[in-house]
Amino acid sequence: MAIGVKVLKRPERDVSYVRATLKGMALTFKHMFRPKQTMQYPEQKSTEEWRLSPRWRGTHRMMTDEQGRSKCVACGLCPQICPANCIKLVPGEDENGHRYPLIYEIDEFRCVFCGYCQEVCPEEAIHVGVHYENAEYQRGRFVYDLERLQAQTHPVSTLWDPSDPRGE
Amino acid sequence: MTPEIKGFLLLSVVKLLTVFTVVMVGVALLTLMERKVSAWMQNRFGPNRVGYGGLLQPAADGLKNLVKEETLPAHANKGLFLLAPALSFIPALMLTAVIPFAAPLPVTFDLTLPLLGRFIHTGPMPMVVADLPVGFLFILAISSLGVYGIALAGWSSNSKYSLLGGLRASAQMVSYEVPLGMSIVPVLLLSGNVTFSAVIADQQTGLWYVLPLFFSFFIFLVAGFAETNRLPFDMPEAESELIAGYHTEYSGMKFSMFFIAEYANIVTVCAVTVTLFFGGWDIPFTAWDQTPGLAQTLLTGAFLFLKILFFIFVVMWVRWTLPRFRFDQLMSLGWKFMLPVALGYVMLTGAALWGIEDVAGVTNPKLRGAILFVLNLALGYLVFFVVDRGYIVTGAGSAGRRGAAGLGGTR
Numbered sequence: 001m002a003i004g005v006k007v008l009k010r011p012e013r014d015v016s017y018v019r020a021t022l023k024g025m026a027l028t029f030k031h032m033f034r035p036k037q038t039m040q041y042p043e044q045k046s047t048e049e050w051r052l053s054p055r056w057r058g059t060h061r062m063m064t065d066e067q068g069r070s071k072c073v074a075c076g077l078c079p080q081i082c083p084a085n086c087i088k089l090v091p092g093e094d095e096n097g098h099r100y101p102l103i104y105e106i107d108e109f110r111c112v113f114c115g116y117c118q119e120v121c122p123e124e125a126i127h128v129g130v131h132y133e134n135a136e137y138q139r140g141r142f143v144y145d146l147e148r149l150q151a152q153t154h155p156v157s158t159l160w161d162p163s164d165p166r167g168e
Numbered sequence: 169m170t171p172e173i174k175g176f177l178l179l180s181v182v183k184l185l186t187v188f189t190v191v192m193v194g195v196a197l198l199t200l201m202e203r204k205v206s207a208w209m210q211n212r213f214g215p216n217r218v219g220y221g222g223l224l225q226p227a228a229d230g231l232k233n234l235v236k237e238e239t240l241p242a243h244a245n246k247g248l249f250l251l252a253p254a255l256s257f258i259p260a261l262m263l264t265a266v267i268p269f270a271a272p273l274p275v276t277f278d279l280t281l282p283l284l285g286r287f288i289h290t291g292p293m294p295m296v297v298a299d300l301p302v303g304f305l306f307i308l309a310i311s312s313l314g315v316y317g318i319a320l321a322g323w324s325s326n327s328k329y330s331l332l333g334g335l336r337a338s339a340q341m342v343s344y345e346v347p348l349g350m351s352i353v354p355v356l357l358l359s360g361n362v363t364f365s366a367v368i369a370d371q372q373t374g375l376w377y378v379l380p381l382f383f384s385f386f387i388f389l390v391a392g393f394a395e396t397n398r399l400p401f402d403m404p405e406a407e408s409e410l411i412a413g414y415h416t417e418y419s420g421m422k423f424s425m426f427f428i429a430e431y432a433n434i435v436t437v438c439a440v441t442v443t444l445f446f447g448g449w450d451i452p453f454t455a456w457d458q459t460p461g462l463a464q465t466l467l468t469g470a471f472l473f474l475k476i477l478f479f480i481f482v483v484m485w486v487r488w489t490l491p492r493f494r495f496d497q498l499m500s501l502g503w504k505f506m507l508p509v510a511l512g513y514v515m516l517t518g519a520a521l522w523g524i525e526d527v528a529g530v531t532n533p534k535l536r537g538a539i540l541f542v543l544n545l546a547l548g549y550l551v552f553f554v555v556d557r558g559y560i561v562t563g564a565g566s567a568g569r570r571g572a573a574g575l576g577g578t579r
Contacts, residue, residue: 015472018552019552021489024490025485025486025489027489028209028485028488029209029485030206031210031211032205032208032209034211035211036211036212036213037211037212038211038213040213062537066441067323154528
């Protein structure tokens with residue numbers, strides 16, 4: 001016995017190693033016929049017990065108005081508040097004096113999915129989405145431009161629970 | 169060469185190819201079975217994406233391993249490093265040659281092939297690749313060679329983990345070979361013959377040896393777990409301590425070879441267990457299978473297959489139930505408990521057989537088996553209900569406290 005090994009006093013008189021082994025084997029055998037816990041992911045994305053929270057913050061989506069134009073007025077609040085500095089916004093103005101984004105890009109690799117952009121947006125234009133399937137073949141594809149942000153259709157995050165807005 | 173010898177050779181080649189194919193395909197499917205069984209025991213599905221129910225998973229794994237890069241550690245002993253997988257793989261496959269896998273098949277032919285000449289075979293053909301007169305001594309001899317592959321793999325990798333794994337493997341396999349060998353001595357005492365065919369024939373007339381020789385079976389199975397490096401005795405691999413032990417540095421197909429060797433060893437241990445203690449290809453409660461014929465051969469083959477499959481399942485079952493032993497506990501279990509019990513059992517069986525046959529004069533094999541079975545029942549009660557309660561078989565921690573009084577080792 002090595003120096004300093006603490007020997008625990010275990011019950012010995014009532015213990016049978018062979019029967020304990022058999023007991024364990026009976027347990028594992030019973031487990032073979034229990035219902036399987038695995039969720040068959042690509043086919044099945046949510047179950048009764050498990051679904052994505054409505055507050056989930058995933059990749060972004062830009063909301064559009066009835067004419068299909070982005071709701072964004074290029075006010076510049078979202079790049080201002082973004083802690084990861086992942087939003088690139090170049091504002092433009094049309095002949096009627098309406099401001100709109102000339103360039104609106106979000107680098108999803110830099111994004112920390114804090115949801116501040118959605119929270120700060122006065123026009124409810126940019127949203128974080130309830131969405132997680134983002135695989136791409138090129139790194140460059142993770143910079144989402146305005147067109148791509150508008151084309152997303154997934155549900156958007158509520159950011160907080162509507163029935164409990166203060167998190168109480 | 170006489171036509172008779174050529175006929176014998178032809179049949180041997182056919183049997184060889186059959187057994188080789190069945191074992192290799194079976195081993196591939198066993199990797200799937202292992203993953204399925206482990207998954208089921210953990211309330212999962214296991215691999216089910218490749219093919220129907222994951223049946224093509226072994227093919228996908230094999231393909232992946234074939235095209236993977238083979239790495240060679242710096243300063244590794246290249247020759248031995250390349251030799252080691254083959255050295256552990258070949259003995260594992262050789263062992264399957266001596267297992268009788270079905271009832272003898274009457275084959276009679278007299279044919280002439282171009283260039284090769286005339287082939288003649290008459291009479292029943294034993295369904296075993298090599299019906300060696302040395303029987304299970306061959307198994308003991310060749311299975312010992314497997315340790316070379318593992319020890320060499322550990323040494324030639326030039327890696328601490330591999331070396332430790334190799335050392336552990338050598339110590340463990342050498343230690344457990346002793347109780348393994350001792351545990352089959354009672355089989356020899358009872359059957360009076362080492363050939364597998366004679367052992368099976370004796371079990372057909374009497375009882376399956378698991379009943380009269382239960383402790384032999386028990387010790388053989390436990391030592392078999394240790395010999396194949398399976399949990400709870402997978403010290404040579406011990407991923408939590410040694411990464412992967414002796415095959416840490418192996419990649420691609422060479423790693424696969426170790427894997428195949430491990431599963432081939434499991435198949436062999438299960439096949440030997442079935443042959444020695446569960447009547448081999450014998451179908452219980454019927455004498456119909458003892459007359460040669462095609463239907464008998466096919467059915468007994470299927471029956472042996474089922475028996476082996478059950479024991480392979482038990483091996484996996486135990487693996488996913490029990491935790492790993494500590495190395496000193498493993499050694500004390502081997503030397504301080506299993507070896508004395510095996511030796512004592514040899515003496516006990518010998519004395520009992522002398523009493524039954526020479527003193528009482530019982531010659532009926534069934535009655536002889538039944539008397540031994542009753543003896544084993546009493547002994548089983550003694551060991552599992554009286555002795556195995558911390559009185560003699562103690563935990564490792566208390567073994568030191570008790571000193572030499574304890575036989576040591578956890579069970």
